[in-house]
Amino acid sequence: xxxxxxxxxxxxxxxxxxxxxxxxxxxxxxxxxxxxxxxxxxxxxxxxxxxxxxxxxxxxxxxxxxxxxxxxxxxxxxxxxxxxxxxxxxxxxxxxxxxxxxxxxxxxxxxxxxxxxxxxxxxxxxxxxxxxxxxxxxxxxxxxxxxxxxxxxxxxxxxxxxxxxxxxxxxxxxxxxxxxxxxxxxxxxxxxxxxxxxxxxxxxxxxxxxxxxxxxxxxxxxxxxxxxxxxxxxxxxxxxxxxxxxxxxxxxxxxxxxxxxxxxxxxxxxxxxxxxxxxxxxxxxxxxxxxxxxxxxxxxxxxxxxxxxxxxxxxxxxxxxxxxxxxxxxxxxxxxxxxxxxxxxxxxxxxxxxxxxxxxxxxxxxxxxxxxxxxx
Amino acid sequence: xxxxxxxxxxxxxxxxxxxxxxxxxxxxxxxxxxxxxxxxxxxxxxxxxxxxxxxxxxxxxxxxxxxxxxxxxxxxxxxxxxxxxxxxxxxxxxxxxxxxxxxxxxxxxxxxxxxxxxxxxxxxxxxxxxxxxxxxxxxxxxxxxxxxxxxxxxxxxxxxxxxxxxxxxxxxxxxxxxxxxxxxxxxxxxxxxxxxxxxxxxxxxxxxxxxxxxxxxxxxxxxxxxxxxxxxxxxxxxxxxxxxxxxxxxxxxxxxxxxxxxxxxxxxxxxxxxxxxxxxxxxxxxxxxxxxxxxxxxxxxxxxxxxxxxxxxxxxxxxxxxxxxxxxxxxxxxxxxxxxxxxxxxxxxxxxxxxxxxxxxxxxxxxxxxxxxxxxxxxxxxxxxxxxxxxxxxxxxxxxxxxxxxxxxxxxxxxxxxxxxxxxxxxxxxxxxxxxxxxxxxxxxxxxxxxxxxxxxxxx
Numbered sequence: 061x062x063x064x065x066x067x068x069x070x071x072x073x074x075x076x077x078x079x080x081x082x083x084x085x086x087x088x089x090x091x092x093x094x095x096x097x098x099x100x101x102x103x104x105x106x107x108x109x110x111x112x113x114x115x116x117x118x119x120x121x122x123x124x125x126x127x128x129x130x131x132x133x134x135x136x137x138x139x140x141x142x143x144x145x146x147x148x149x150x151x152x153x154x155x156x157x158x159x160x161x162x163x164x165x166x167x168x169x170x171x172x173x174x175x176x177x178x179x180x181x182x183x184x185x186x187x188x189x190x191x192x193x194x195x196x197x198x199x200x201x202x203x204x205x206x207x208x209x210x211x212x213x214x215x216x217x218x219x220x221x222x223x224x225x226x227x228x229x230x231x232x233x234x235x236x237x238x239x240x241x242x243x244x245x246x247x248x249x250x251x252x253x254x255x256x257x258x259x260x261x262x263x264x265x266x267x268x269x270x271x272x273x274x275x276x277x278x279x280x281x282x283x284x285x286x287x288x289x290x291x292x293x294x295x296x297x298x299x300x301x302x303x304x305x306x307x308x309x310x311x312x313x314x315x316x317x318x319x320x321x322x323x324x325x326x327x328x329x330x331x332x333x334x335x336x337x338x339x340x341x342x343x344x345x346x347x348x349x350x351x352x353x354x355x356x357x358x359x360x361x362x363x364x365x366x367x368x369x370x371x372x373x374x375x376x377x378x379x380x381x382x383x384x385x386x387x388x389x390x391x392x393x394x395x396x397x398x399x400x401x402x403x404x405x406x407x408x409x410x411x412x413x414x415x416x417x418x419x420x421x422x423x424x425x426x427x428x429x430x431x432x433x434x435x436x
Numbered sequence: 437x438x439x440x441x442x443x444x445x446x447x448x449x450x451x452x453x454x455x456x457x458x459x460x461x462x463x464x465x466x467x468x469x470x471x472x473x474x475x476x477x478x479x480x481x482x483x484x485x486x487x488x489x490x491x492x493x494x495x496x497x498x499x500x501x502x503x504x505x506x507x508x509x510x511x512x513x514x515x516x517x518x519x520x521x522x523x524x525x526x527x528x529x530x531x532x533x534x535x536x537x538x539x540x541x542x543x544x545x546x547x548x549x550x551x552x553x554x555x556x557x558x559x560x561x562x563x564x565x566x567x568x569x570x571x572x573x574x575x576x577x578x579x580x581x582x583x584x585x586x587x588x589x590x591x592x593x594x595x596x597x598x599x600x601x602x603x604x605x606x607x608x609x610x611x612x613x614x615x616x617x618x619x620x621x622x623x624x625x626x627x628x629x630x631x632x633x634x635x636x637x638x639x640x641x642x643x644x645x646x647x648x649x650x651x652x653x654x655x656x657x658x659x660x661x662x663x664x665x666x667x668x669x670x671x672x673x674x675x676x677x678x679x680x681x682x683x684x685x686x687x688x689x690x691x692x693x694x695x696x697x698x699x700x701x702x703x704x705x706x707x708x709x710x711x712x713x714x715x716x717x718x719x720x721x722x723x724x725x726x727x728x729x730x731x732x733x734x735x736x737x738x739x740x741x742x743x744x745x746x747x748x749x750x751x752x753x754x755x756x757x758x759x760x761x762x763x764x765x766x767x768x769x770x771x772x773x774x775x776x777x778x779x780x781x782x783x784x785x786x787x788x789x790x791x792x793x794x795x796x797x798x799x800x801x802x803x804x805x806x807x808x809x810x811x812x813x814x815x816x817x818x819x820x821x822x823x824x825x826x827x828x829x830x831x832x833x834x835x836x837x838x839x840x841x842x843x844x845x846x847x848x849x850x851x852x853x854x855x856x857x858x859x860x861x862x863x864x865x866x867x868x869x870x871x872x873x874x875x876x877x878x879x880x881x882x883x884x885x886x887x888x889x890x891x892x893x894x895x896x
Contacts, residue, residue, distance in 0.1 A: 103525040104469055111652065154717065156463075159524075160663050163468035164713065167656030171706020174653070178700035270476060274532030281521050281529060319543050322536035329533040336520055344518060 066310060076313055082202040083305030085210045086263050089217055091279035091301030093256050095294045098280040099232050107273035108166040109260045112143025114173025117194055133261055140257040143169055197268030199320035210262055217255055229290055267321035278328035285339035304328040360396040361426060368423030371415045380412035445691050447588050451645045452657055452683030454596040457603055458638040459658030460679050464614050471658045473527045474505040475642050475651035477534035483541045498643050505639030595644040599637055611672055649702040660709040667716045682712055723782035731774030735767050806842050808872055814859055815869045825857045
């Protein structure tokens with residue numbers, strides 16, 4: 061199936077259109093809110109909350125006895141929020157660190173949820189089949205109303221984000237300063253955490269408990285590599301999230317037996333990998349290139365300085381010397397000598413080199429310049 | 437108790453101890469979430485191993501899975517070292533990616549693979565006693581094998597033994613490198629070797645316990661007992677022993693809870709762990725809740741024994757309603773009595789670390805500090821205007837009620853005297869502030885060592 065055919069199919073086929081739209085919207089909200097989670101060093105909050113939502117789903121099912129999607133989501137939301145407050149409470153009130161608090165919430169809530177799930181499976185009303193889709197997610201079960209719900213949440217989220225942009229931003233980078241300015245930091249904090257929890261709960265159905273954390277993290281971590289501005293990062297993360305949602309759905313739809321959630325996560329992970337390597341400022345590739353360039357530069361400067369040391373002892377600075385007296389010197393290499401020639405600092409005649417006036421002056425000011433640079 | 441039940445209990449107890457030991461070090465090293473990452477990503481190792489040997493019981497699976505665990509740790513560290521993202525983000529990126537690959541591999545080959553993600557994720561102990569380790573099998577002859585008992589006991593027993601031997605051999609090194617990696621390096625123990633050793637042991641333990649309890653509950657068994665023990669004590673040896681104890685306690689009582697509720701063993705083990713942690717973290721509230729549930733369920737159970745017929749088809753809450761409607765007034769009195777007795781007992785045996793006690797302690801410390809500030813203020817000023825009772829409100833910026841209570845407190849302890857609304861220090865107050873200033877300036881505990889008895893407030 062070629063791409064054009066697939067695109068036309070997306071517009072015609074109800075299921076495919078719903079899933080594509082759903083995963084795209086989900087990816088976009090995850091990217092937006094994930095940026096805040098990543099920058100606040102709460103990356104693994106998503107992991108903990110998505111696990112903590114399980115007992116809520118199970119209890120909602122036990123109480124209502126029906127598999128109404130929205131009831132289960134509300135249950136998940138409540139237990140996710142309880143989990144969040146648990147984490148905050150534990151780190152605040154005890155000497156346990158945040159990683160332990162996260163791990164505790166994650167595993168204890170999930171274990172309790174598993175207990176309830178297995179308990180439900182023994183109950184006589186057998187409509188529980190499908191509860192375990194929350195474990196791994198099944199994008200195929202997305203309905204149009206689910207997508208609408210996601211779209212509404214995304215809209216509200218966007219409005220809140222724009223309204224409280226300044227507050228979110230300042231809380232992100234300097235919480236203490238925010239407090240001294242008179243902002244209610246607890247309120248802002250709870251607001252943004254609540255939205256993160258809502259997003260996670262919405263995503264459970266699509267990508268499942270285990271992979272939800274990656275949905276939240278990966279687009280933001282990728283976007284972080286390309287920019288230092290929060291606004292651009294949030295927009296980029298939303299684009300990356302939506303992109304991985306659409307592409308992941310496409311790949312999983314084009315082949316049989318390919319679960320959507322893991323494919324989306326892998327697409328997002330590839331974007332992260334690409335950003336890690338190829339982003340112009342922070343990326344590993346360009347960083348290595350810059351590193352090499354600097355090293356060569358230093359080598360060249362060292363050679364020049366060494367030559368200067370020899371040349372200044374002679375009356376005529378362009379007095380020729382043998383090249384092989386440089387051989388024992390560490391900074392010297394054929395490449396650095398060639399660079400010096402290219403810059404017209406040094407002239408080479410046969411096996412001898414001589415310094416030019418320009419080279420002599422540059423060498424004399426070489427370290428002055430460095431001192432000046434570091435002082436400025 | 438039949439032999440299968442005993443065997444399951446032995447297995448869970450062994451798993452609990454084997455998890456608690458590396459778990460303690462992970463909690464202390466602030467690396468609890470690494471266990472979560474490992475437990476997820478070993479799925480990939482298991483799947484790959486399965487494709488190679490086409491046999492779920494091969495030891496190659498364990499080796500490959502443990503290797504994946506170590507690779508996960510290395511990948512996390514590699515990403516972290518590039519400085520592009522923080523450590524937690526690195527963890528959060530690596531394990532879902534590896535896990536996704538595992539899930540996709542299973543799904544793509546679902547037709548010819550007998551690996552079910554559901555069972556892999558939850559773990560199943562019910563059949564463990566009936567899966568014996570057979571050796572010396574001769575090809576083609578039935579019953580030629582020597583039966584060495586359940587395989588799970590052998591696997592987890594071996595892992596536990598290795599862990600214990602390593603723990604005793606390298607206890608000192610582990611301790612130093614956990615609390616002061618720099619010192620460990622200076623003393624010549626490589627913190628890196630210790631780190632990877634611990635990671636390898638954790639990885640192998642997680643893999644070994646994986647079959648029995650599933651990945652997420654392995655995390656619970658590693659972190660929760662250690663965290664609970666950490667709230668009790670700060671002594672490493674005590675912490676290790678306590679966390680093993682909590683683990684075994686949760687394992688065995690969890691087994692019986694599962695037996696009663698007819699639910700998953702691993703789920704109920706975690707639930708017991710959660711209750712244990714809550715009892716230590718929020719003793720008063722949890723004690724009341726736990727005692728109330730226990731009391732209610734005792735009475736509930738008696739009614740359930742009488743009226744089982746006709747209830748099977750009802751929903752859970754309908755069932756509950758039907759039974760609760762039969763309760764008489766006396767039953768509620770019983771529940772109340774049981775709750776009261778159990779709560780008192782639980783609160784009595786628990787350490788005073790709960791939220792309510794903590795709040796009380798914070799209040800007390802606040803008062804101490806305010807008193808100190810107040811006395812120092814009085815000491816620093818000789819002029820009468822600064823020492824006027826009413827002046828305190830505006831100067832130290834306290835509310836009126838608070839400043840009044842502090843003045844009264846100081847007066848009660850003979851620190852100050854008030855004449856004509858002017859406060860002056862008594863000899864005792866002078867002495868007290870003198871010492872306090874010494875302590876503040878030098879910041880040495882020795883300065884107040886002799887004075888701890890004088891600090892009437894610190895003594896309560």
